[in-house]
Amino acid sequence: xxxxxxxxxxxxxxxxxxxxxxxxxxxxxxxxxxxxxxxxxxxxxxxxxxxxxxxxxxxxxxxx
Amino acid sequence: xxxxxxxxxxxxxxxxxxxxxxxxxxxxxxxxxxxxxxxxxxxxxxxxxxxxxxxxxxxxxxxxxxxxxxxxxxxxxxxxxxxxxxxxxxxxxxxxxxxxxxxxxxxxxxxxxxxxxxxxxxxxxxxxxxxxxxxxxxxxxxxxxxxxxxxxxxxxxxxxxxxxxxxxxxxxxxxxxxxxxxxxxxxxxxxxxxxxxxxxxxxxxxxxxxxxxxxxxxxxxxxxxxxxxxxxxxxxxxxxxxxxxxxxxxxxxxxxxxxxxxxxxxxxxxxxxxxxxxxxxxxxxxxxxxxxxxxxxxxxxxxxxxxxxxxxxxxxxxxxxxxxxxxxxxxxxxxxxxxxxxxxxxxxxxxxxxxxxxxxxxxxxxxxxxxxxxxxxxxxxxxxxxxxxxxxxxxxxxxxxxxxxxxxxxxxxxxxxxxxxxxxxxxxxxxxxxxxxxxxxxxxxxxxxxxxxxxxxxxxxxxxxxxxxxx
Numbered sequence: 001x002x003x004x005x006x007x008x009x010x011x012x013x014x015x016x017x018x019x020x021x022x023x024x025x026x027x028x029x030x031x032x033x034x035x036x037x038x039x040x041x042x043x044x045x046x047x048x049x050x051x052x053x054x055x056x057x058x059x060x061x062x063x064x
Numbered sequence: 065x066x067x068x069x070x071x072x073x074x075x076x077x078x079x080x081x082x083x084x085x086x087x088x089x090x091x092x093x094x095x096x097x098x099x100x101x102x103x104x105x106x107x108x109x110x111x112x113x114x115x116x117x118x119x120x121x122x123x124x125x126x127x128x129x130x131x132x133x134x135x136x137x138x139x140x141x142x143x144x145x146x147x148x149x150x151x152x153x154x155x156x157x158x159x160x161x162x163x164x165x166x167x168x169x170x171x172x173x174x175x176x177x178x179x180x181x182x183x184x185x186x187x188x189x190x191x192x193x194x195x196x197x198x199x200x201x202x203x204x205x206x207x208x209x210x211x212x213x214x215x216x217x218x219x220x221x222x223x224x225x226x227x228x229x230x231x232x233x234x235x236x237x238x239x240x241x242x243x244x245x246x247x248x249x250x251x252x253x254x255x256x257x258x259x260x261x262x263x264x265x266x267x268x269x270x271x272x273x274x275x276x277x278x279x280x281x282x283x284x285x286x287x288x289x290x291x292x293x294x295x296x297x298x299x300x301x302x303x304x305x306x307x308x309x310x311x312x313x314x315x316x317x318x319x320x321x322x323x324x325x326x327x328x329x330x331x332x333x334x335x336x337x338x339x340x341x342x343x344x345x346x347x348x349x350x351x352x353x354x355x356x357x358x359x360x361x362x363x364x365x366x367x368x369x370x371x372x373x374x375x376x377x378x379x380x381x382x383x384x385x386x387x388x389x390x391x392x393x394x395x396x397x398x399x400x401x402x403x404x405x406x407x408x409x410x411x412x413x414x415x416x417x418x419x420x421x422x423x424x425x426x427x428x429x430x431x432x433x434x435x436x437x438x439x440x441x442x443x444x445x446x447x448x449x450x451x452x453x454x455x456x457x458x459x460x461x462x463x464x465x466x467x468x469x470x471x472x473x474x475x476x477x478x479x480x481x482x483x484x485x486x487x488x489x490x491x492x493x494x495x496x497x498x499x500x501x502x503x504x505x506x507x508x509x510x511x512x513x514x515x516x517x518x519x520x521x522x523x524x525x526x527x528x529x530x531x532x533x534x535x
Binding site: 007008009010011012013014015016017018019020021022025026 | 083084085086187188217218219220221222223225255274278279280281282283284285286287289290293294296297300302303306307309310313
């Protein structure tokens with residue numbers, strides 16, 4: 001990425017926090033993905049749950 | 065594409081618009097312009113190409129043309145000039161009610177999300193970039209939009225916390241009005257300060273642990289290592305999807321924050337119980353006659369309470385500023401006006417005995433109320449007894465101040481026999497406030513104004529006056 005060049009001081013701690021929060025969000029999404037896979041594998045849930053992920057990727061392809 | 069008419073743009077510089085080196089606001093011939101640097105202009109073109117200029121939440125803006133006359137306005141030479149729609153009366157977050165600051169925060173976040181969708185971003189997050197047209201928030205800083213740099217985090221996150229999230233939390237969670245805090249510091253509440261105001265139990269409330277407790281802790285920990293952090297952020301980068309997720313999460317948090325005025329305010333909001341019905345009707349009629357006698361550009365309704373007379377004044381005015389020291393009824397009025405889609409009545413909360421001063425760099429960045437546009441009509445109904453008795457402002461001082469505004473006036477004087485006046489005088493030593501007396505008040509009024517008409521209400525303890533400025 002390019003260097004941060006904002007006129008506003010973004011705050012060192014504030015930037016680190018976003019990376020942590022971002023990391024947590026990524027972990028949460030991954031965990032949910034695997035959880036849904038596990039449920040499907042155990043046949044507790046049918047195929048629908050993962051459609052949220054599929055729809056969002058489909059939408060991005062549409063708009064491209 | 066009309067260019068600015070006045071070429072000496074330097075004289076009309078907006079003193080509150082110097083922080084961002086890429087853009088600068090100035091006034092010329094009664095209109096509002098913005099000079100942009102080359103970088104600022106490229107950003108503006110990206111905003112224009114993205115179709116964001118048609119968004120009704122953003123101030124109406126067009127390219128104004130010629131830039132030759134504007135040398136010296138910016139650090140870099142101006143590359144372009146924009147013309148903005150003028151907001152009738154400028155207001156500041158420390159004068160807004162809770163719901164107003166919350167609505168401004170939501171506009172800020174929604175525009176950031178709309179920008180991210182077009183690979184743009186808002187470079188800051190200050191409520192001073194939002195103004196109200198009546199009860200409708202309008203984002204006024206086109207210069208805030210810029211092209212997004214890959215991997216960059218949300219630069220305005222800290223500022224959003226300090227000027228939006230923490231003030232809202234303070235009032236929603238602790239019941240403490242945020243106004244003195246925002247008026248006291250132009251940059252808002254720091255993470256460490258906010259943390260100190262919260263209890264141990266508060267860390268379990270949604271969003272508070274991350275945005276306040278962890279935020280304050282990380283700020284302290286990394287305060288002396290800015291270069292290290294910059295390199296780390298550069299190395300890791302923040303994906304756009306994650307940035308969008310963070311902003312959406314903040315939006316959810318803000319949307320859930322609620323503040324409600326005390327129960328008594330709700331009850332009193334519908335009915336003002338100190339008047340008999342016939343008094344109320346005659347007072348309505350008196351105000352309506354003055355309000356509709358001609359067209360008024362700007363009316364101030366000071367001591368507006370539930371906005372009953374602001375609404376009447378709006379029948380004959382372009383803009384009404386409804387001010388009251390009590391935030392409760394003003395917030396309820398704002399909510400109603402917002403639901404009605406009103407664009408005429410601007411609600412503000414401010415103690416008139418301690419009004420907003422000039423603030424910021426040289427005391428000019430944020431202006432005192434009369435410096436933002438003088439009214440041509442002032443309504444001061446059921447107010448003078450509060451100012452004179454509760455706040456101890458001499459009657460003559462108050463009337464002289466009104467006269468200094470050079471406007472027409474509708475004023476109500478409740479006599480010493482009035483139940484409310486008796487209530488205010490009750491805790492005071494006998495014989496205090498000898499100047500609070502009908503004859504003396506009328507003499508003061510006559511010195512500053514030409515009294516057109518007066519009427520004593522049926523109950524006999526309240527007198528209404530319509531007065532014009534002298535000379």
